[in-house]
Amino acid sequence: MSLWFDHWHPRGPLNLLFSELLIFSSRLSRQATVADLFSDYGQALKVSLESWEHPLPVLSLIPDRFCWLENSSGLFSVASAWETIRLKKDLVPWFAFIWSNAIIPRYQFNLWLMAKNRLPTQVRLLSYGRIESATCAFCNSRPDSLDHLFFGCRISASLAFFWAARCNLPWQNRSWSDNLQWAMKFLSGKEFHHCIARFSFGALCHMIWKKRNGILFREETLVVPALKNHLIKVVKNKALIFTNVADTTRHRRFQRNWGVDPSIFSPLVGTSPL
Structure with a gap:
């Protein structure tokens, strides 16, 4: 390992800390290794470095390695590099809820944009001057905002009440921020009914946003019963990955409401992890 040019000392490469004159006067060539520091020729430089606050490495017969x-393992990984360079902030309250394994990635990404108020809604685009006029794809009464689309619009509100009834949950239309706080309170947990409710909430929000875009940009038609059937289908498919679900009254109600095959139940108590 190069004495002058490798980053072996905590302060960095020595060639950045010593002038050319000092390097020359050290009697150690520019090709010197760290081991040469412990030779007779390196004693003067060694004494100088030992006066610094950082201790010198211990000389051994083990070959140098990067x-x-x-x-902690000494091995490079992309994950550790990212942790080193990324800007770290305090976790937001909705982190664990949105990035739960119960919700699939495309639903997570959509919820993340919603939580950060970054969905390109019509109200947002109007504020940027990107569009001149617009109306909600569902009710045609006003430009859609985050609060209107989730779930102030009468159409999306009806879908929310349908979803909540299937999940046996209390529901009332609030602002999106309040809706998210409510979901974090009632849908968090590891039991089967928590996981399905959390997943279906993500599915509902994604379905509304996707259908909104389909109507605006691909001239799709709005068929509310079809949206409800689609939500039921994705929830049933999700529920089938569970096995050995505890056979409780609440879980049976969930199973019947969503039309899930009862084979998910087992005499064993407990739910399976995702």
């Missing part, structure tokens, strides 16, 4: 200091 070590990634940002990982």
Whole structure:
């Protein structure tokens, strides 16, 4: 390992800390290794470095090797590099809810945009001057905003009440921020009914946004019963990945409401992890 040019010292490469004159006067060539520091020729430089706050490495017969200091194993990984360079902030309250394994990635991404108020709704595009006029694809009464689309619009509100009834949950239309707070309170948990409710909430929001875009940009037609049937289908498919679900009254109600095959139940108590 190069004495002057490798990053072996905590302060960095020595060639950046010493002038050319000092390097020359050290009596150690520019091709010197760290091991040369412990030779007779390196004693003067060694004494100088020992006066610094950082201790020098211990000389051993083990061959030098590169070590990634940002990982306890000493091995480089993309994950550890990302952790080193990324800007770290406090976790937002909705982090665990949205990035739960119960919700599939495309639903997570959609919810993440919604939580950060980054969906390109009509109200948002109007504020940027990207469009001149617009009306909600569902009710045609006003430009859609995040609060209107989720779930102030009478059409999306009806879908929300349909979903809540299937999940045996209390529901009332609020602002999106309040809706998210409510979902975090009632849908968090590891039991079967929590996971299905959380998944179906993500599916509902994604379905509304996707259908809204389909109507605006692909001239699709709005058929509310078809949307409800689609939601039922994706929830039934999701529920089938569970096995050994605890046979409780609540879970039986969920199973019947969504039309899930009762084979998910088992005499064993407990639910299976996702």
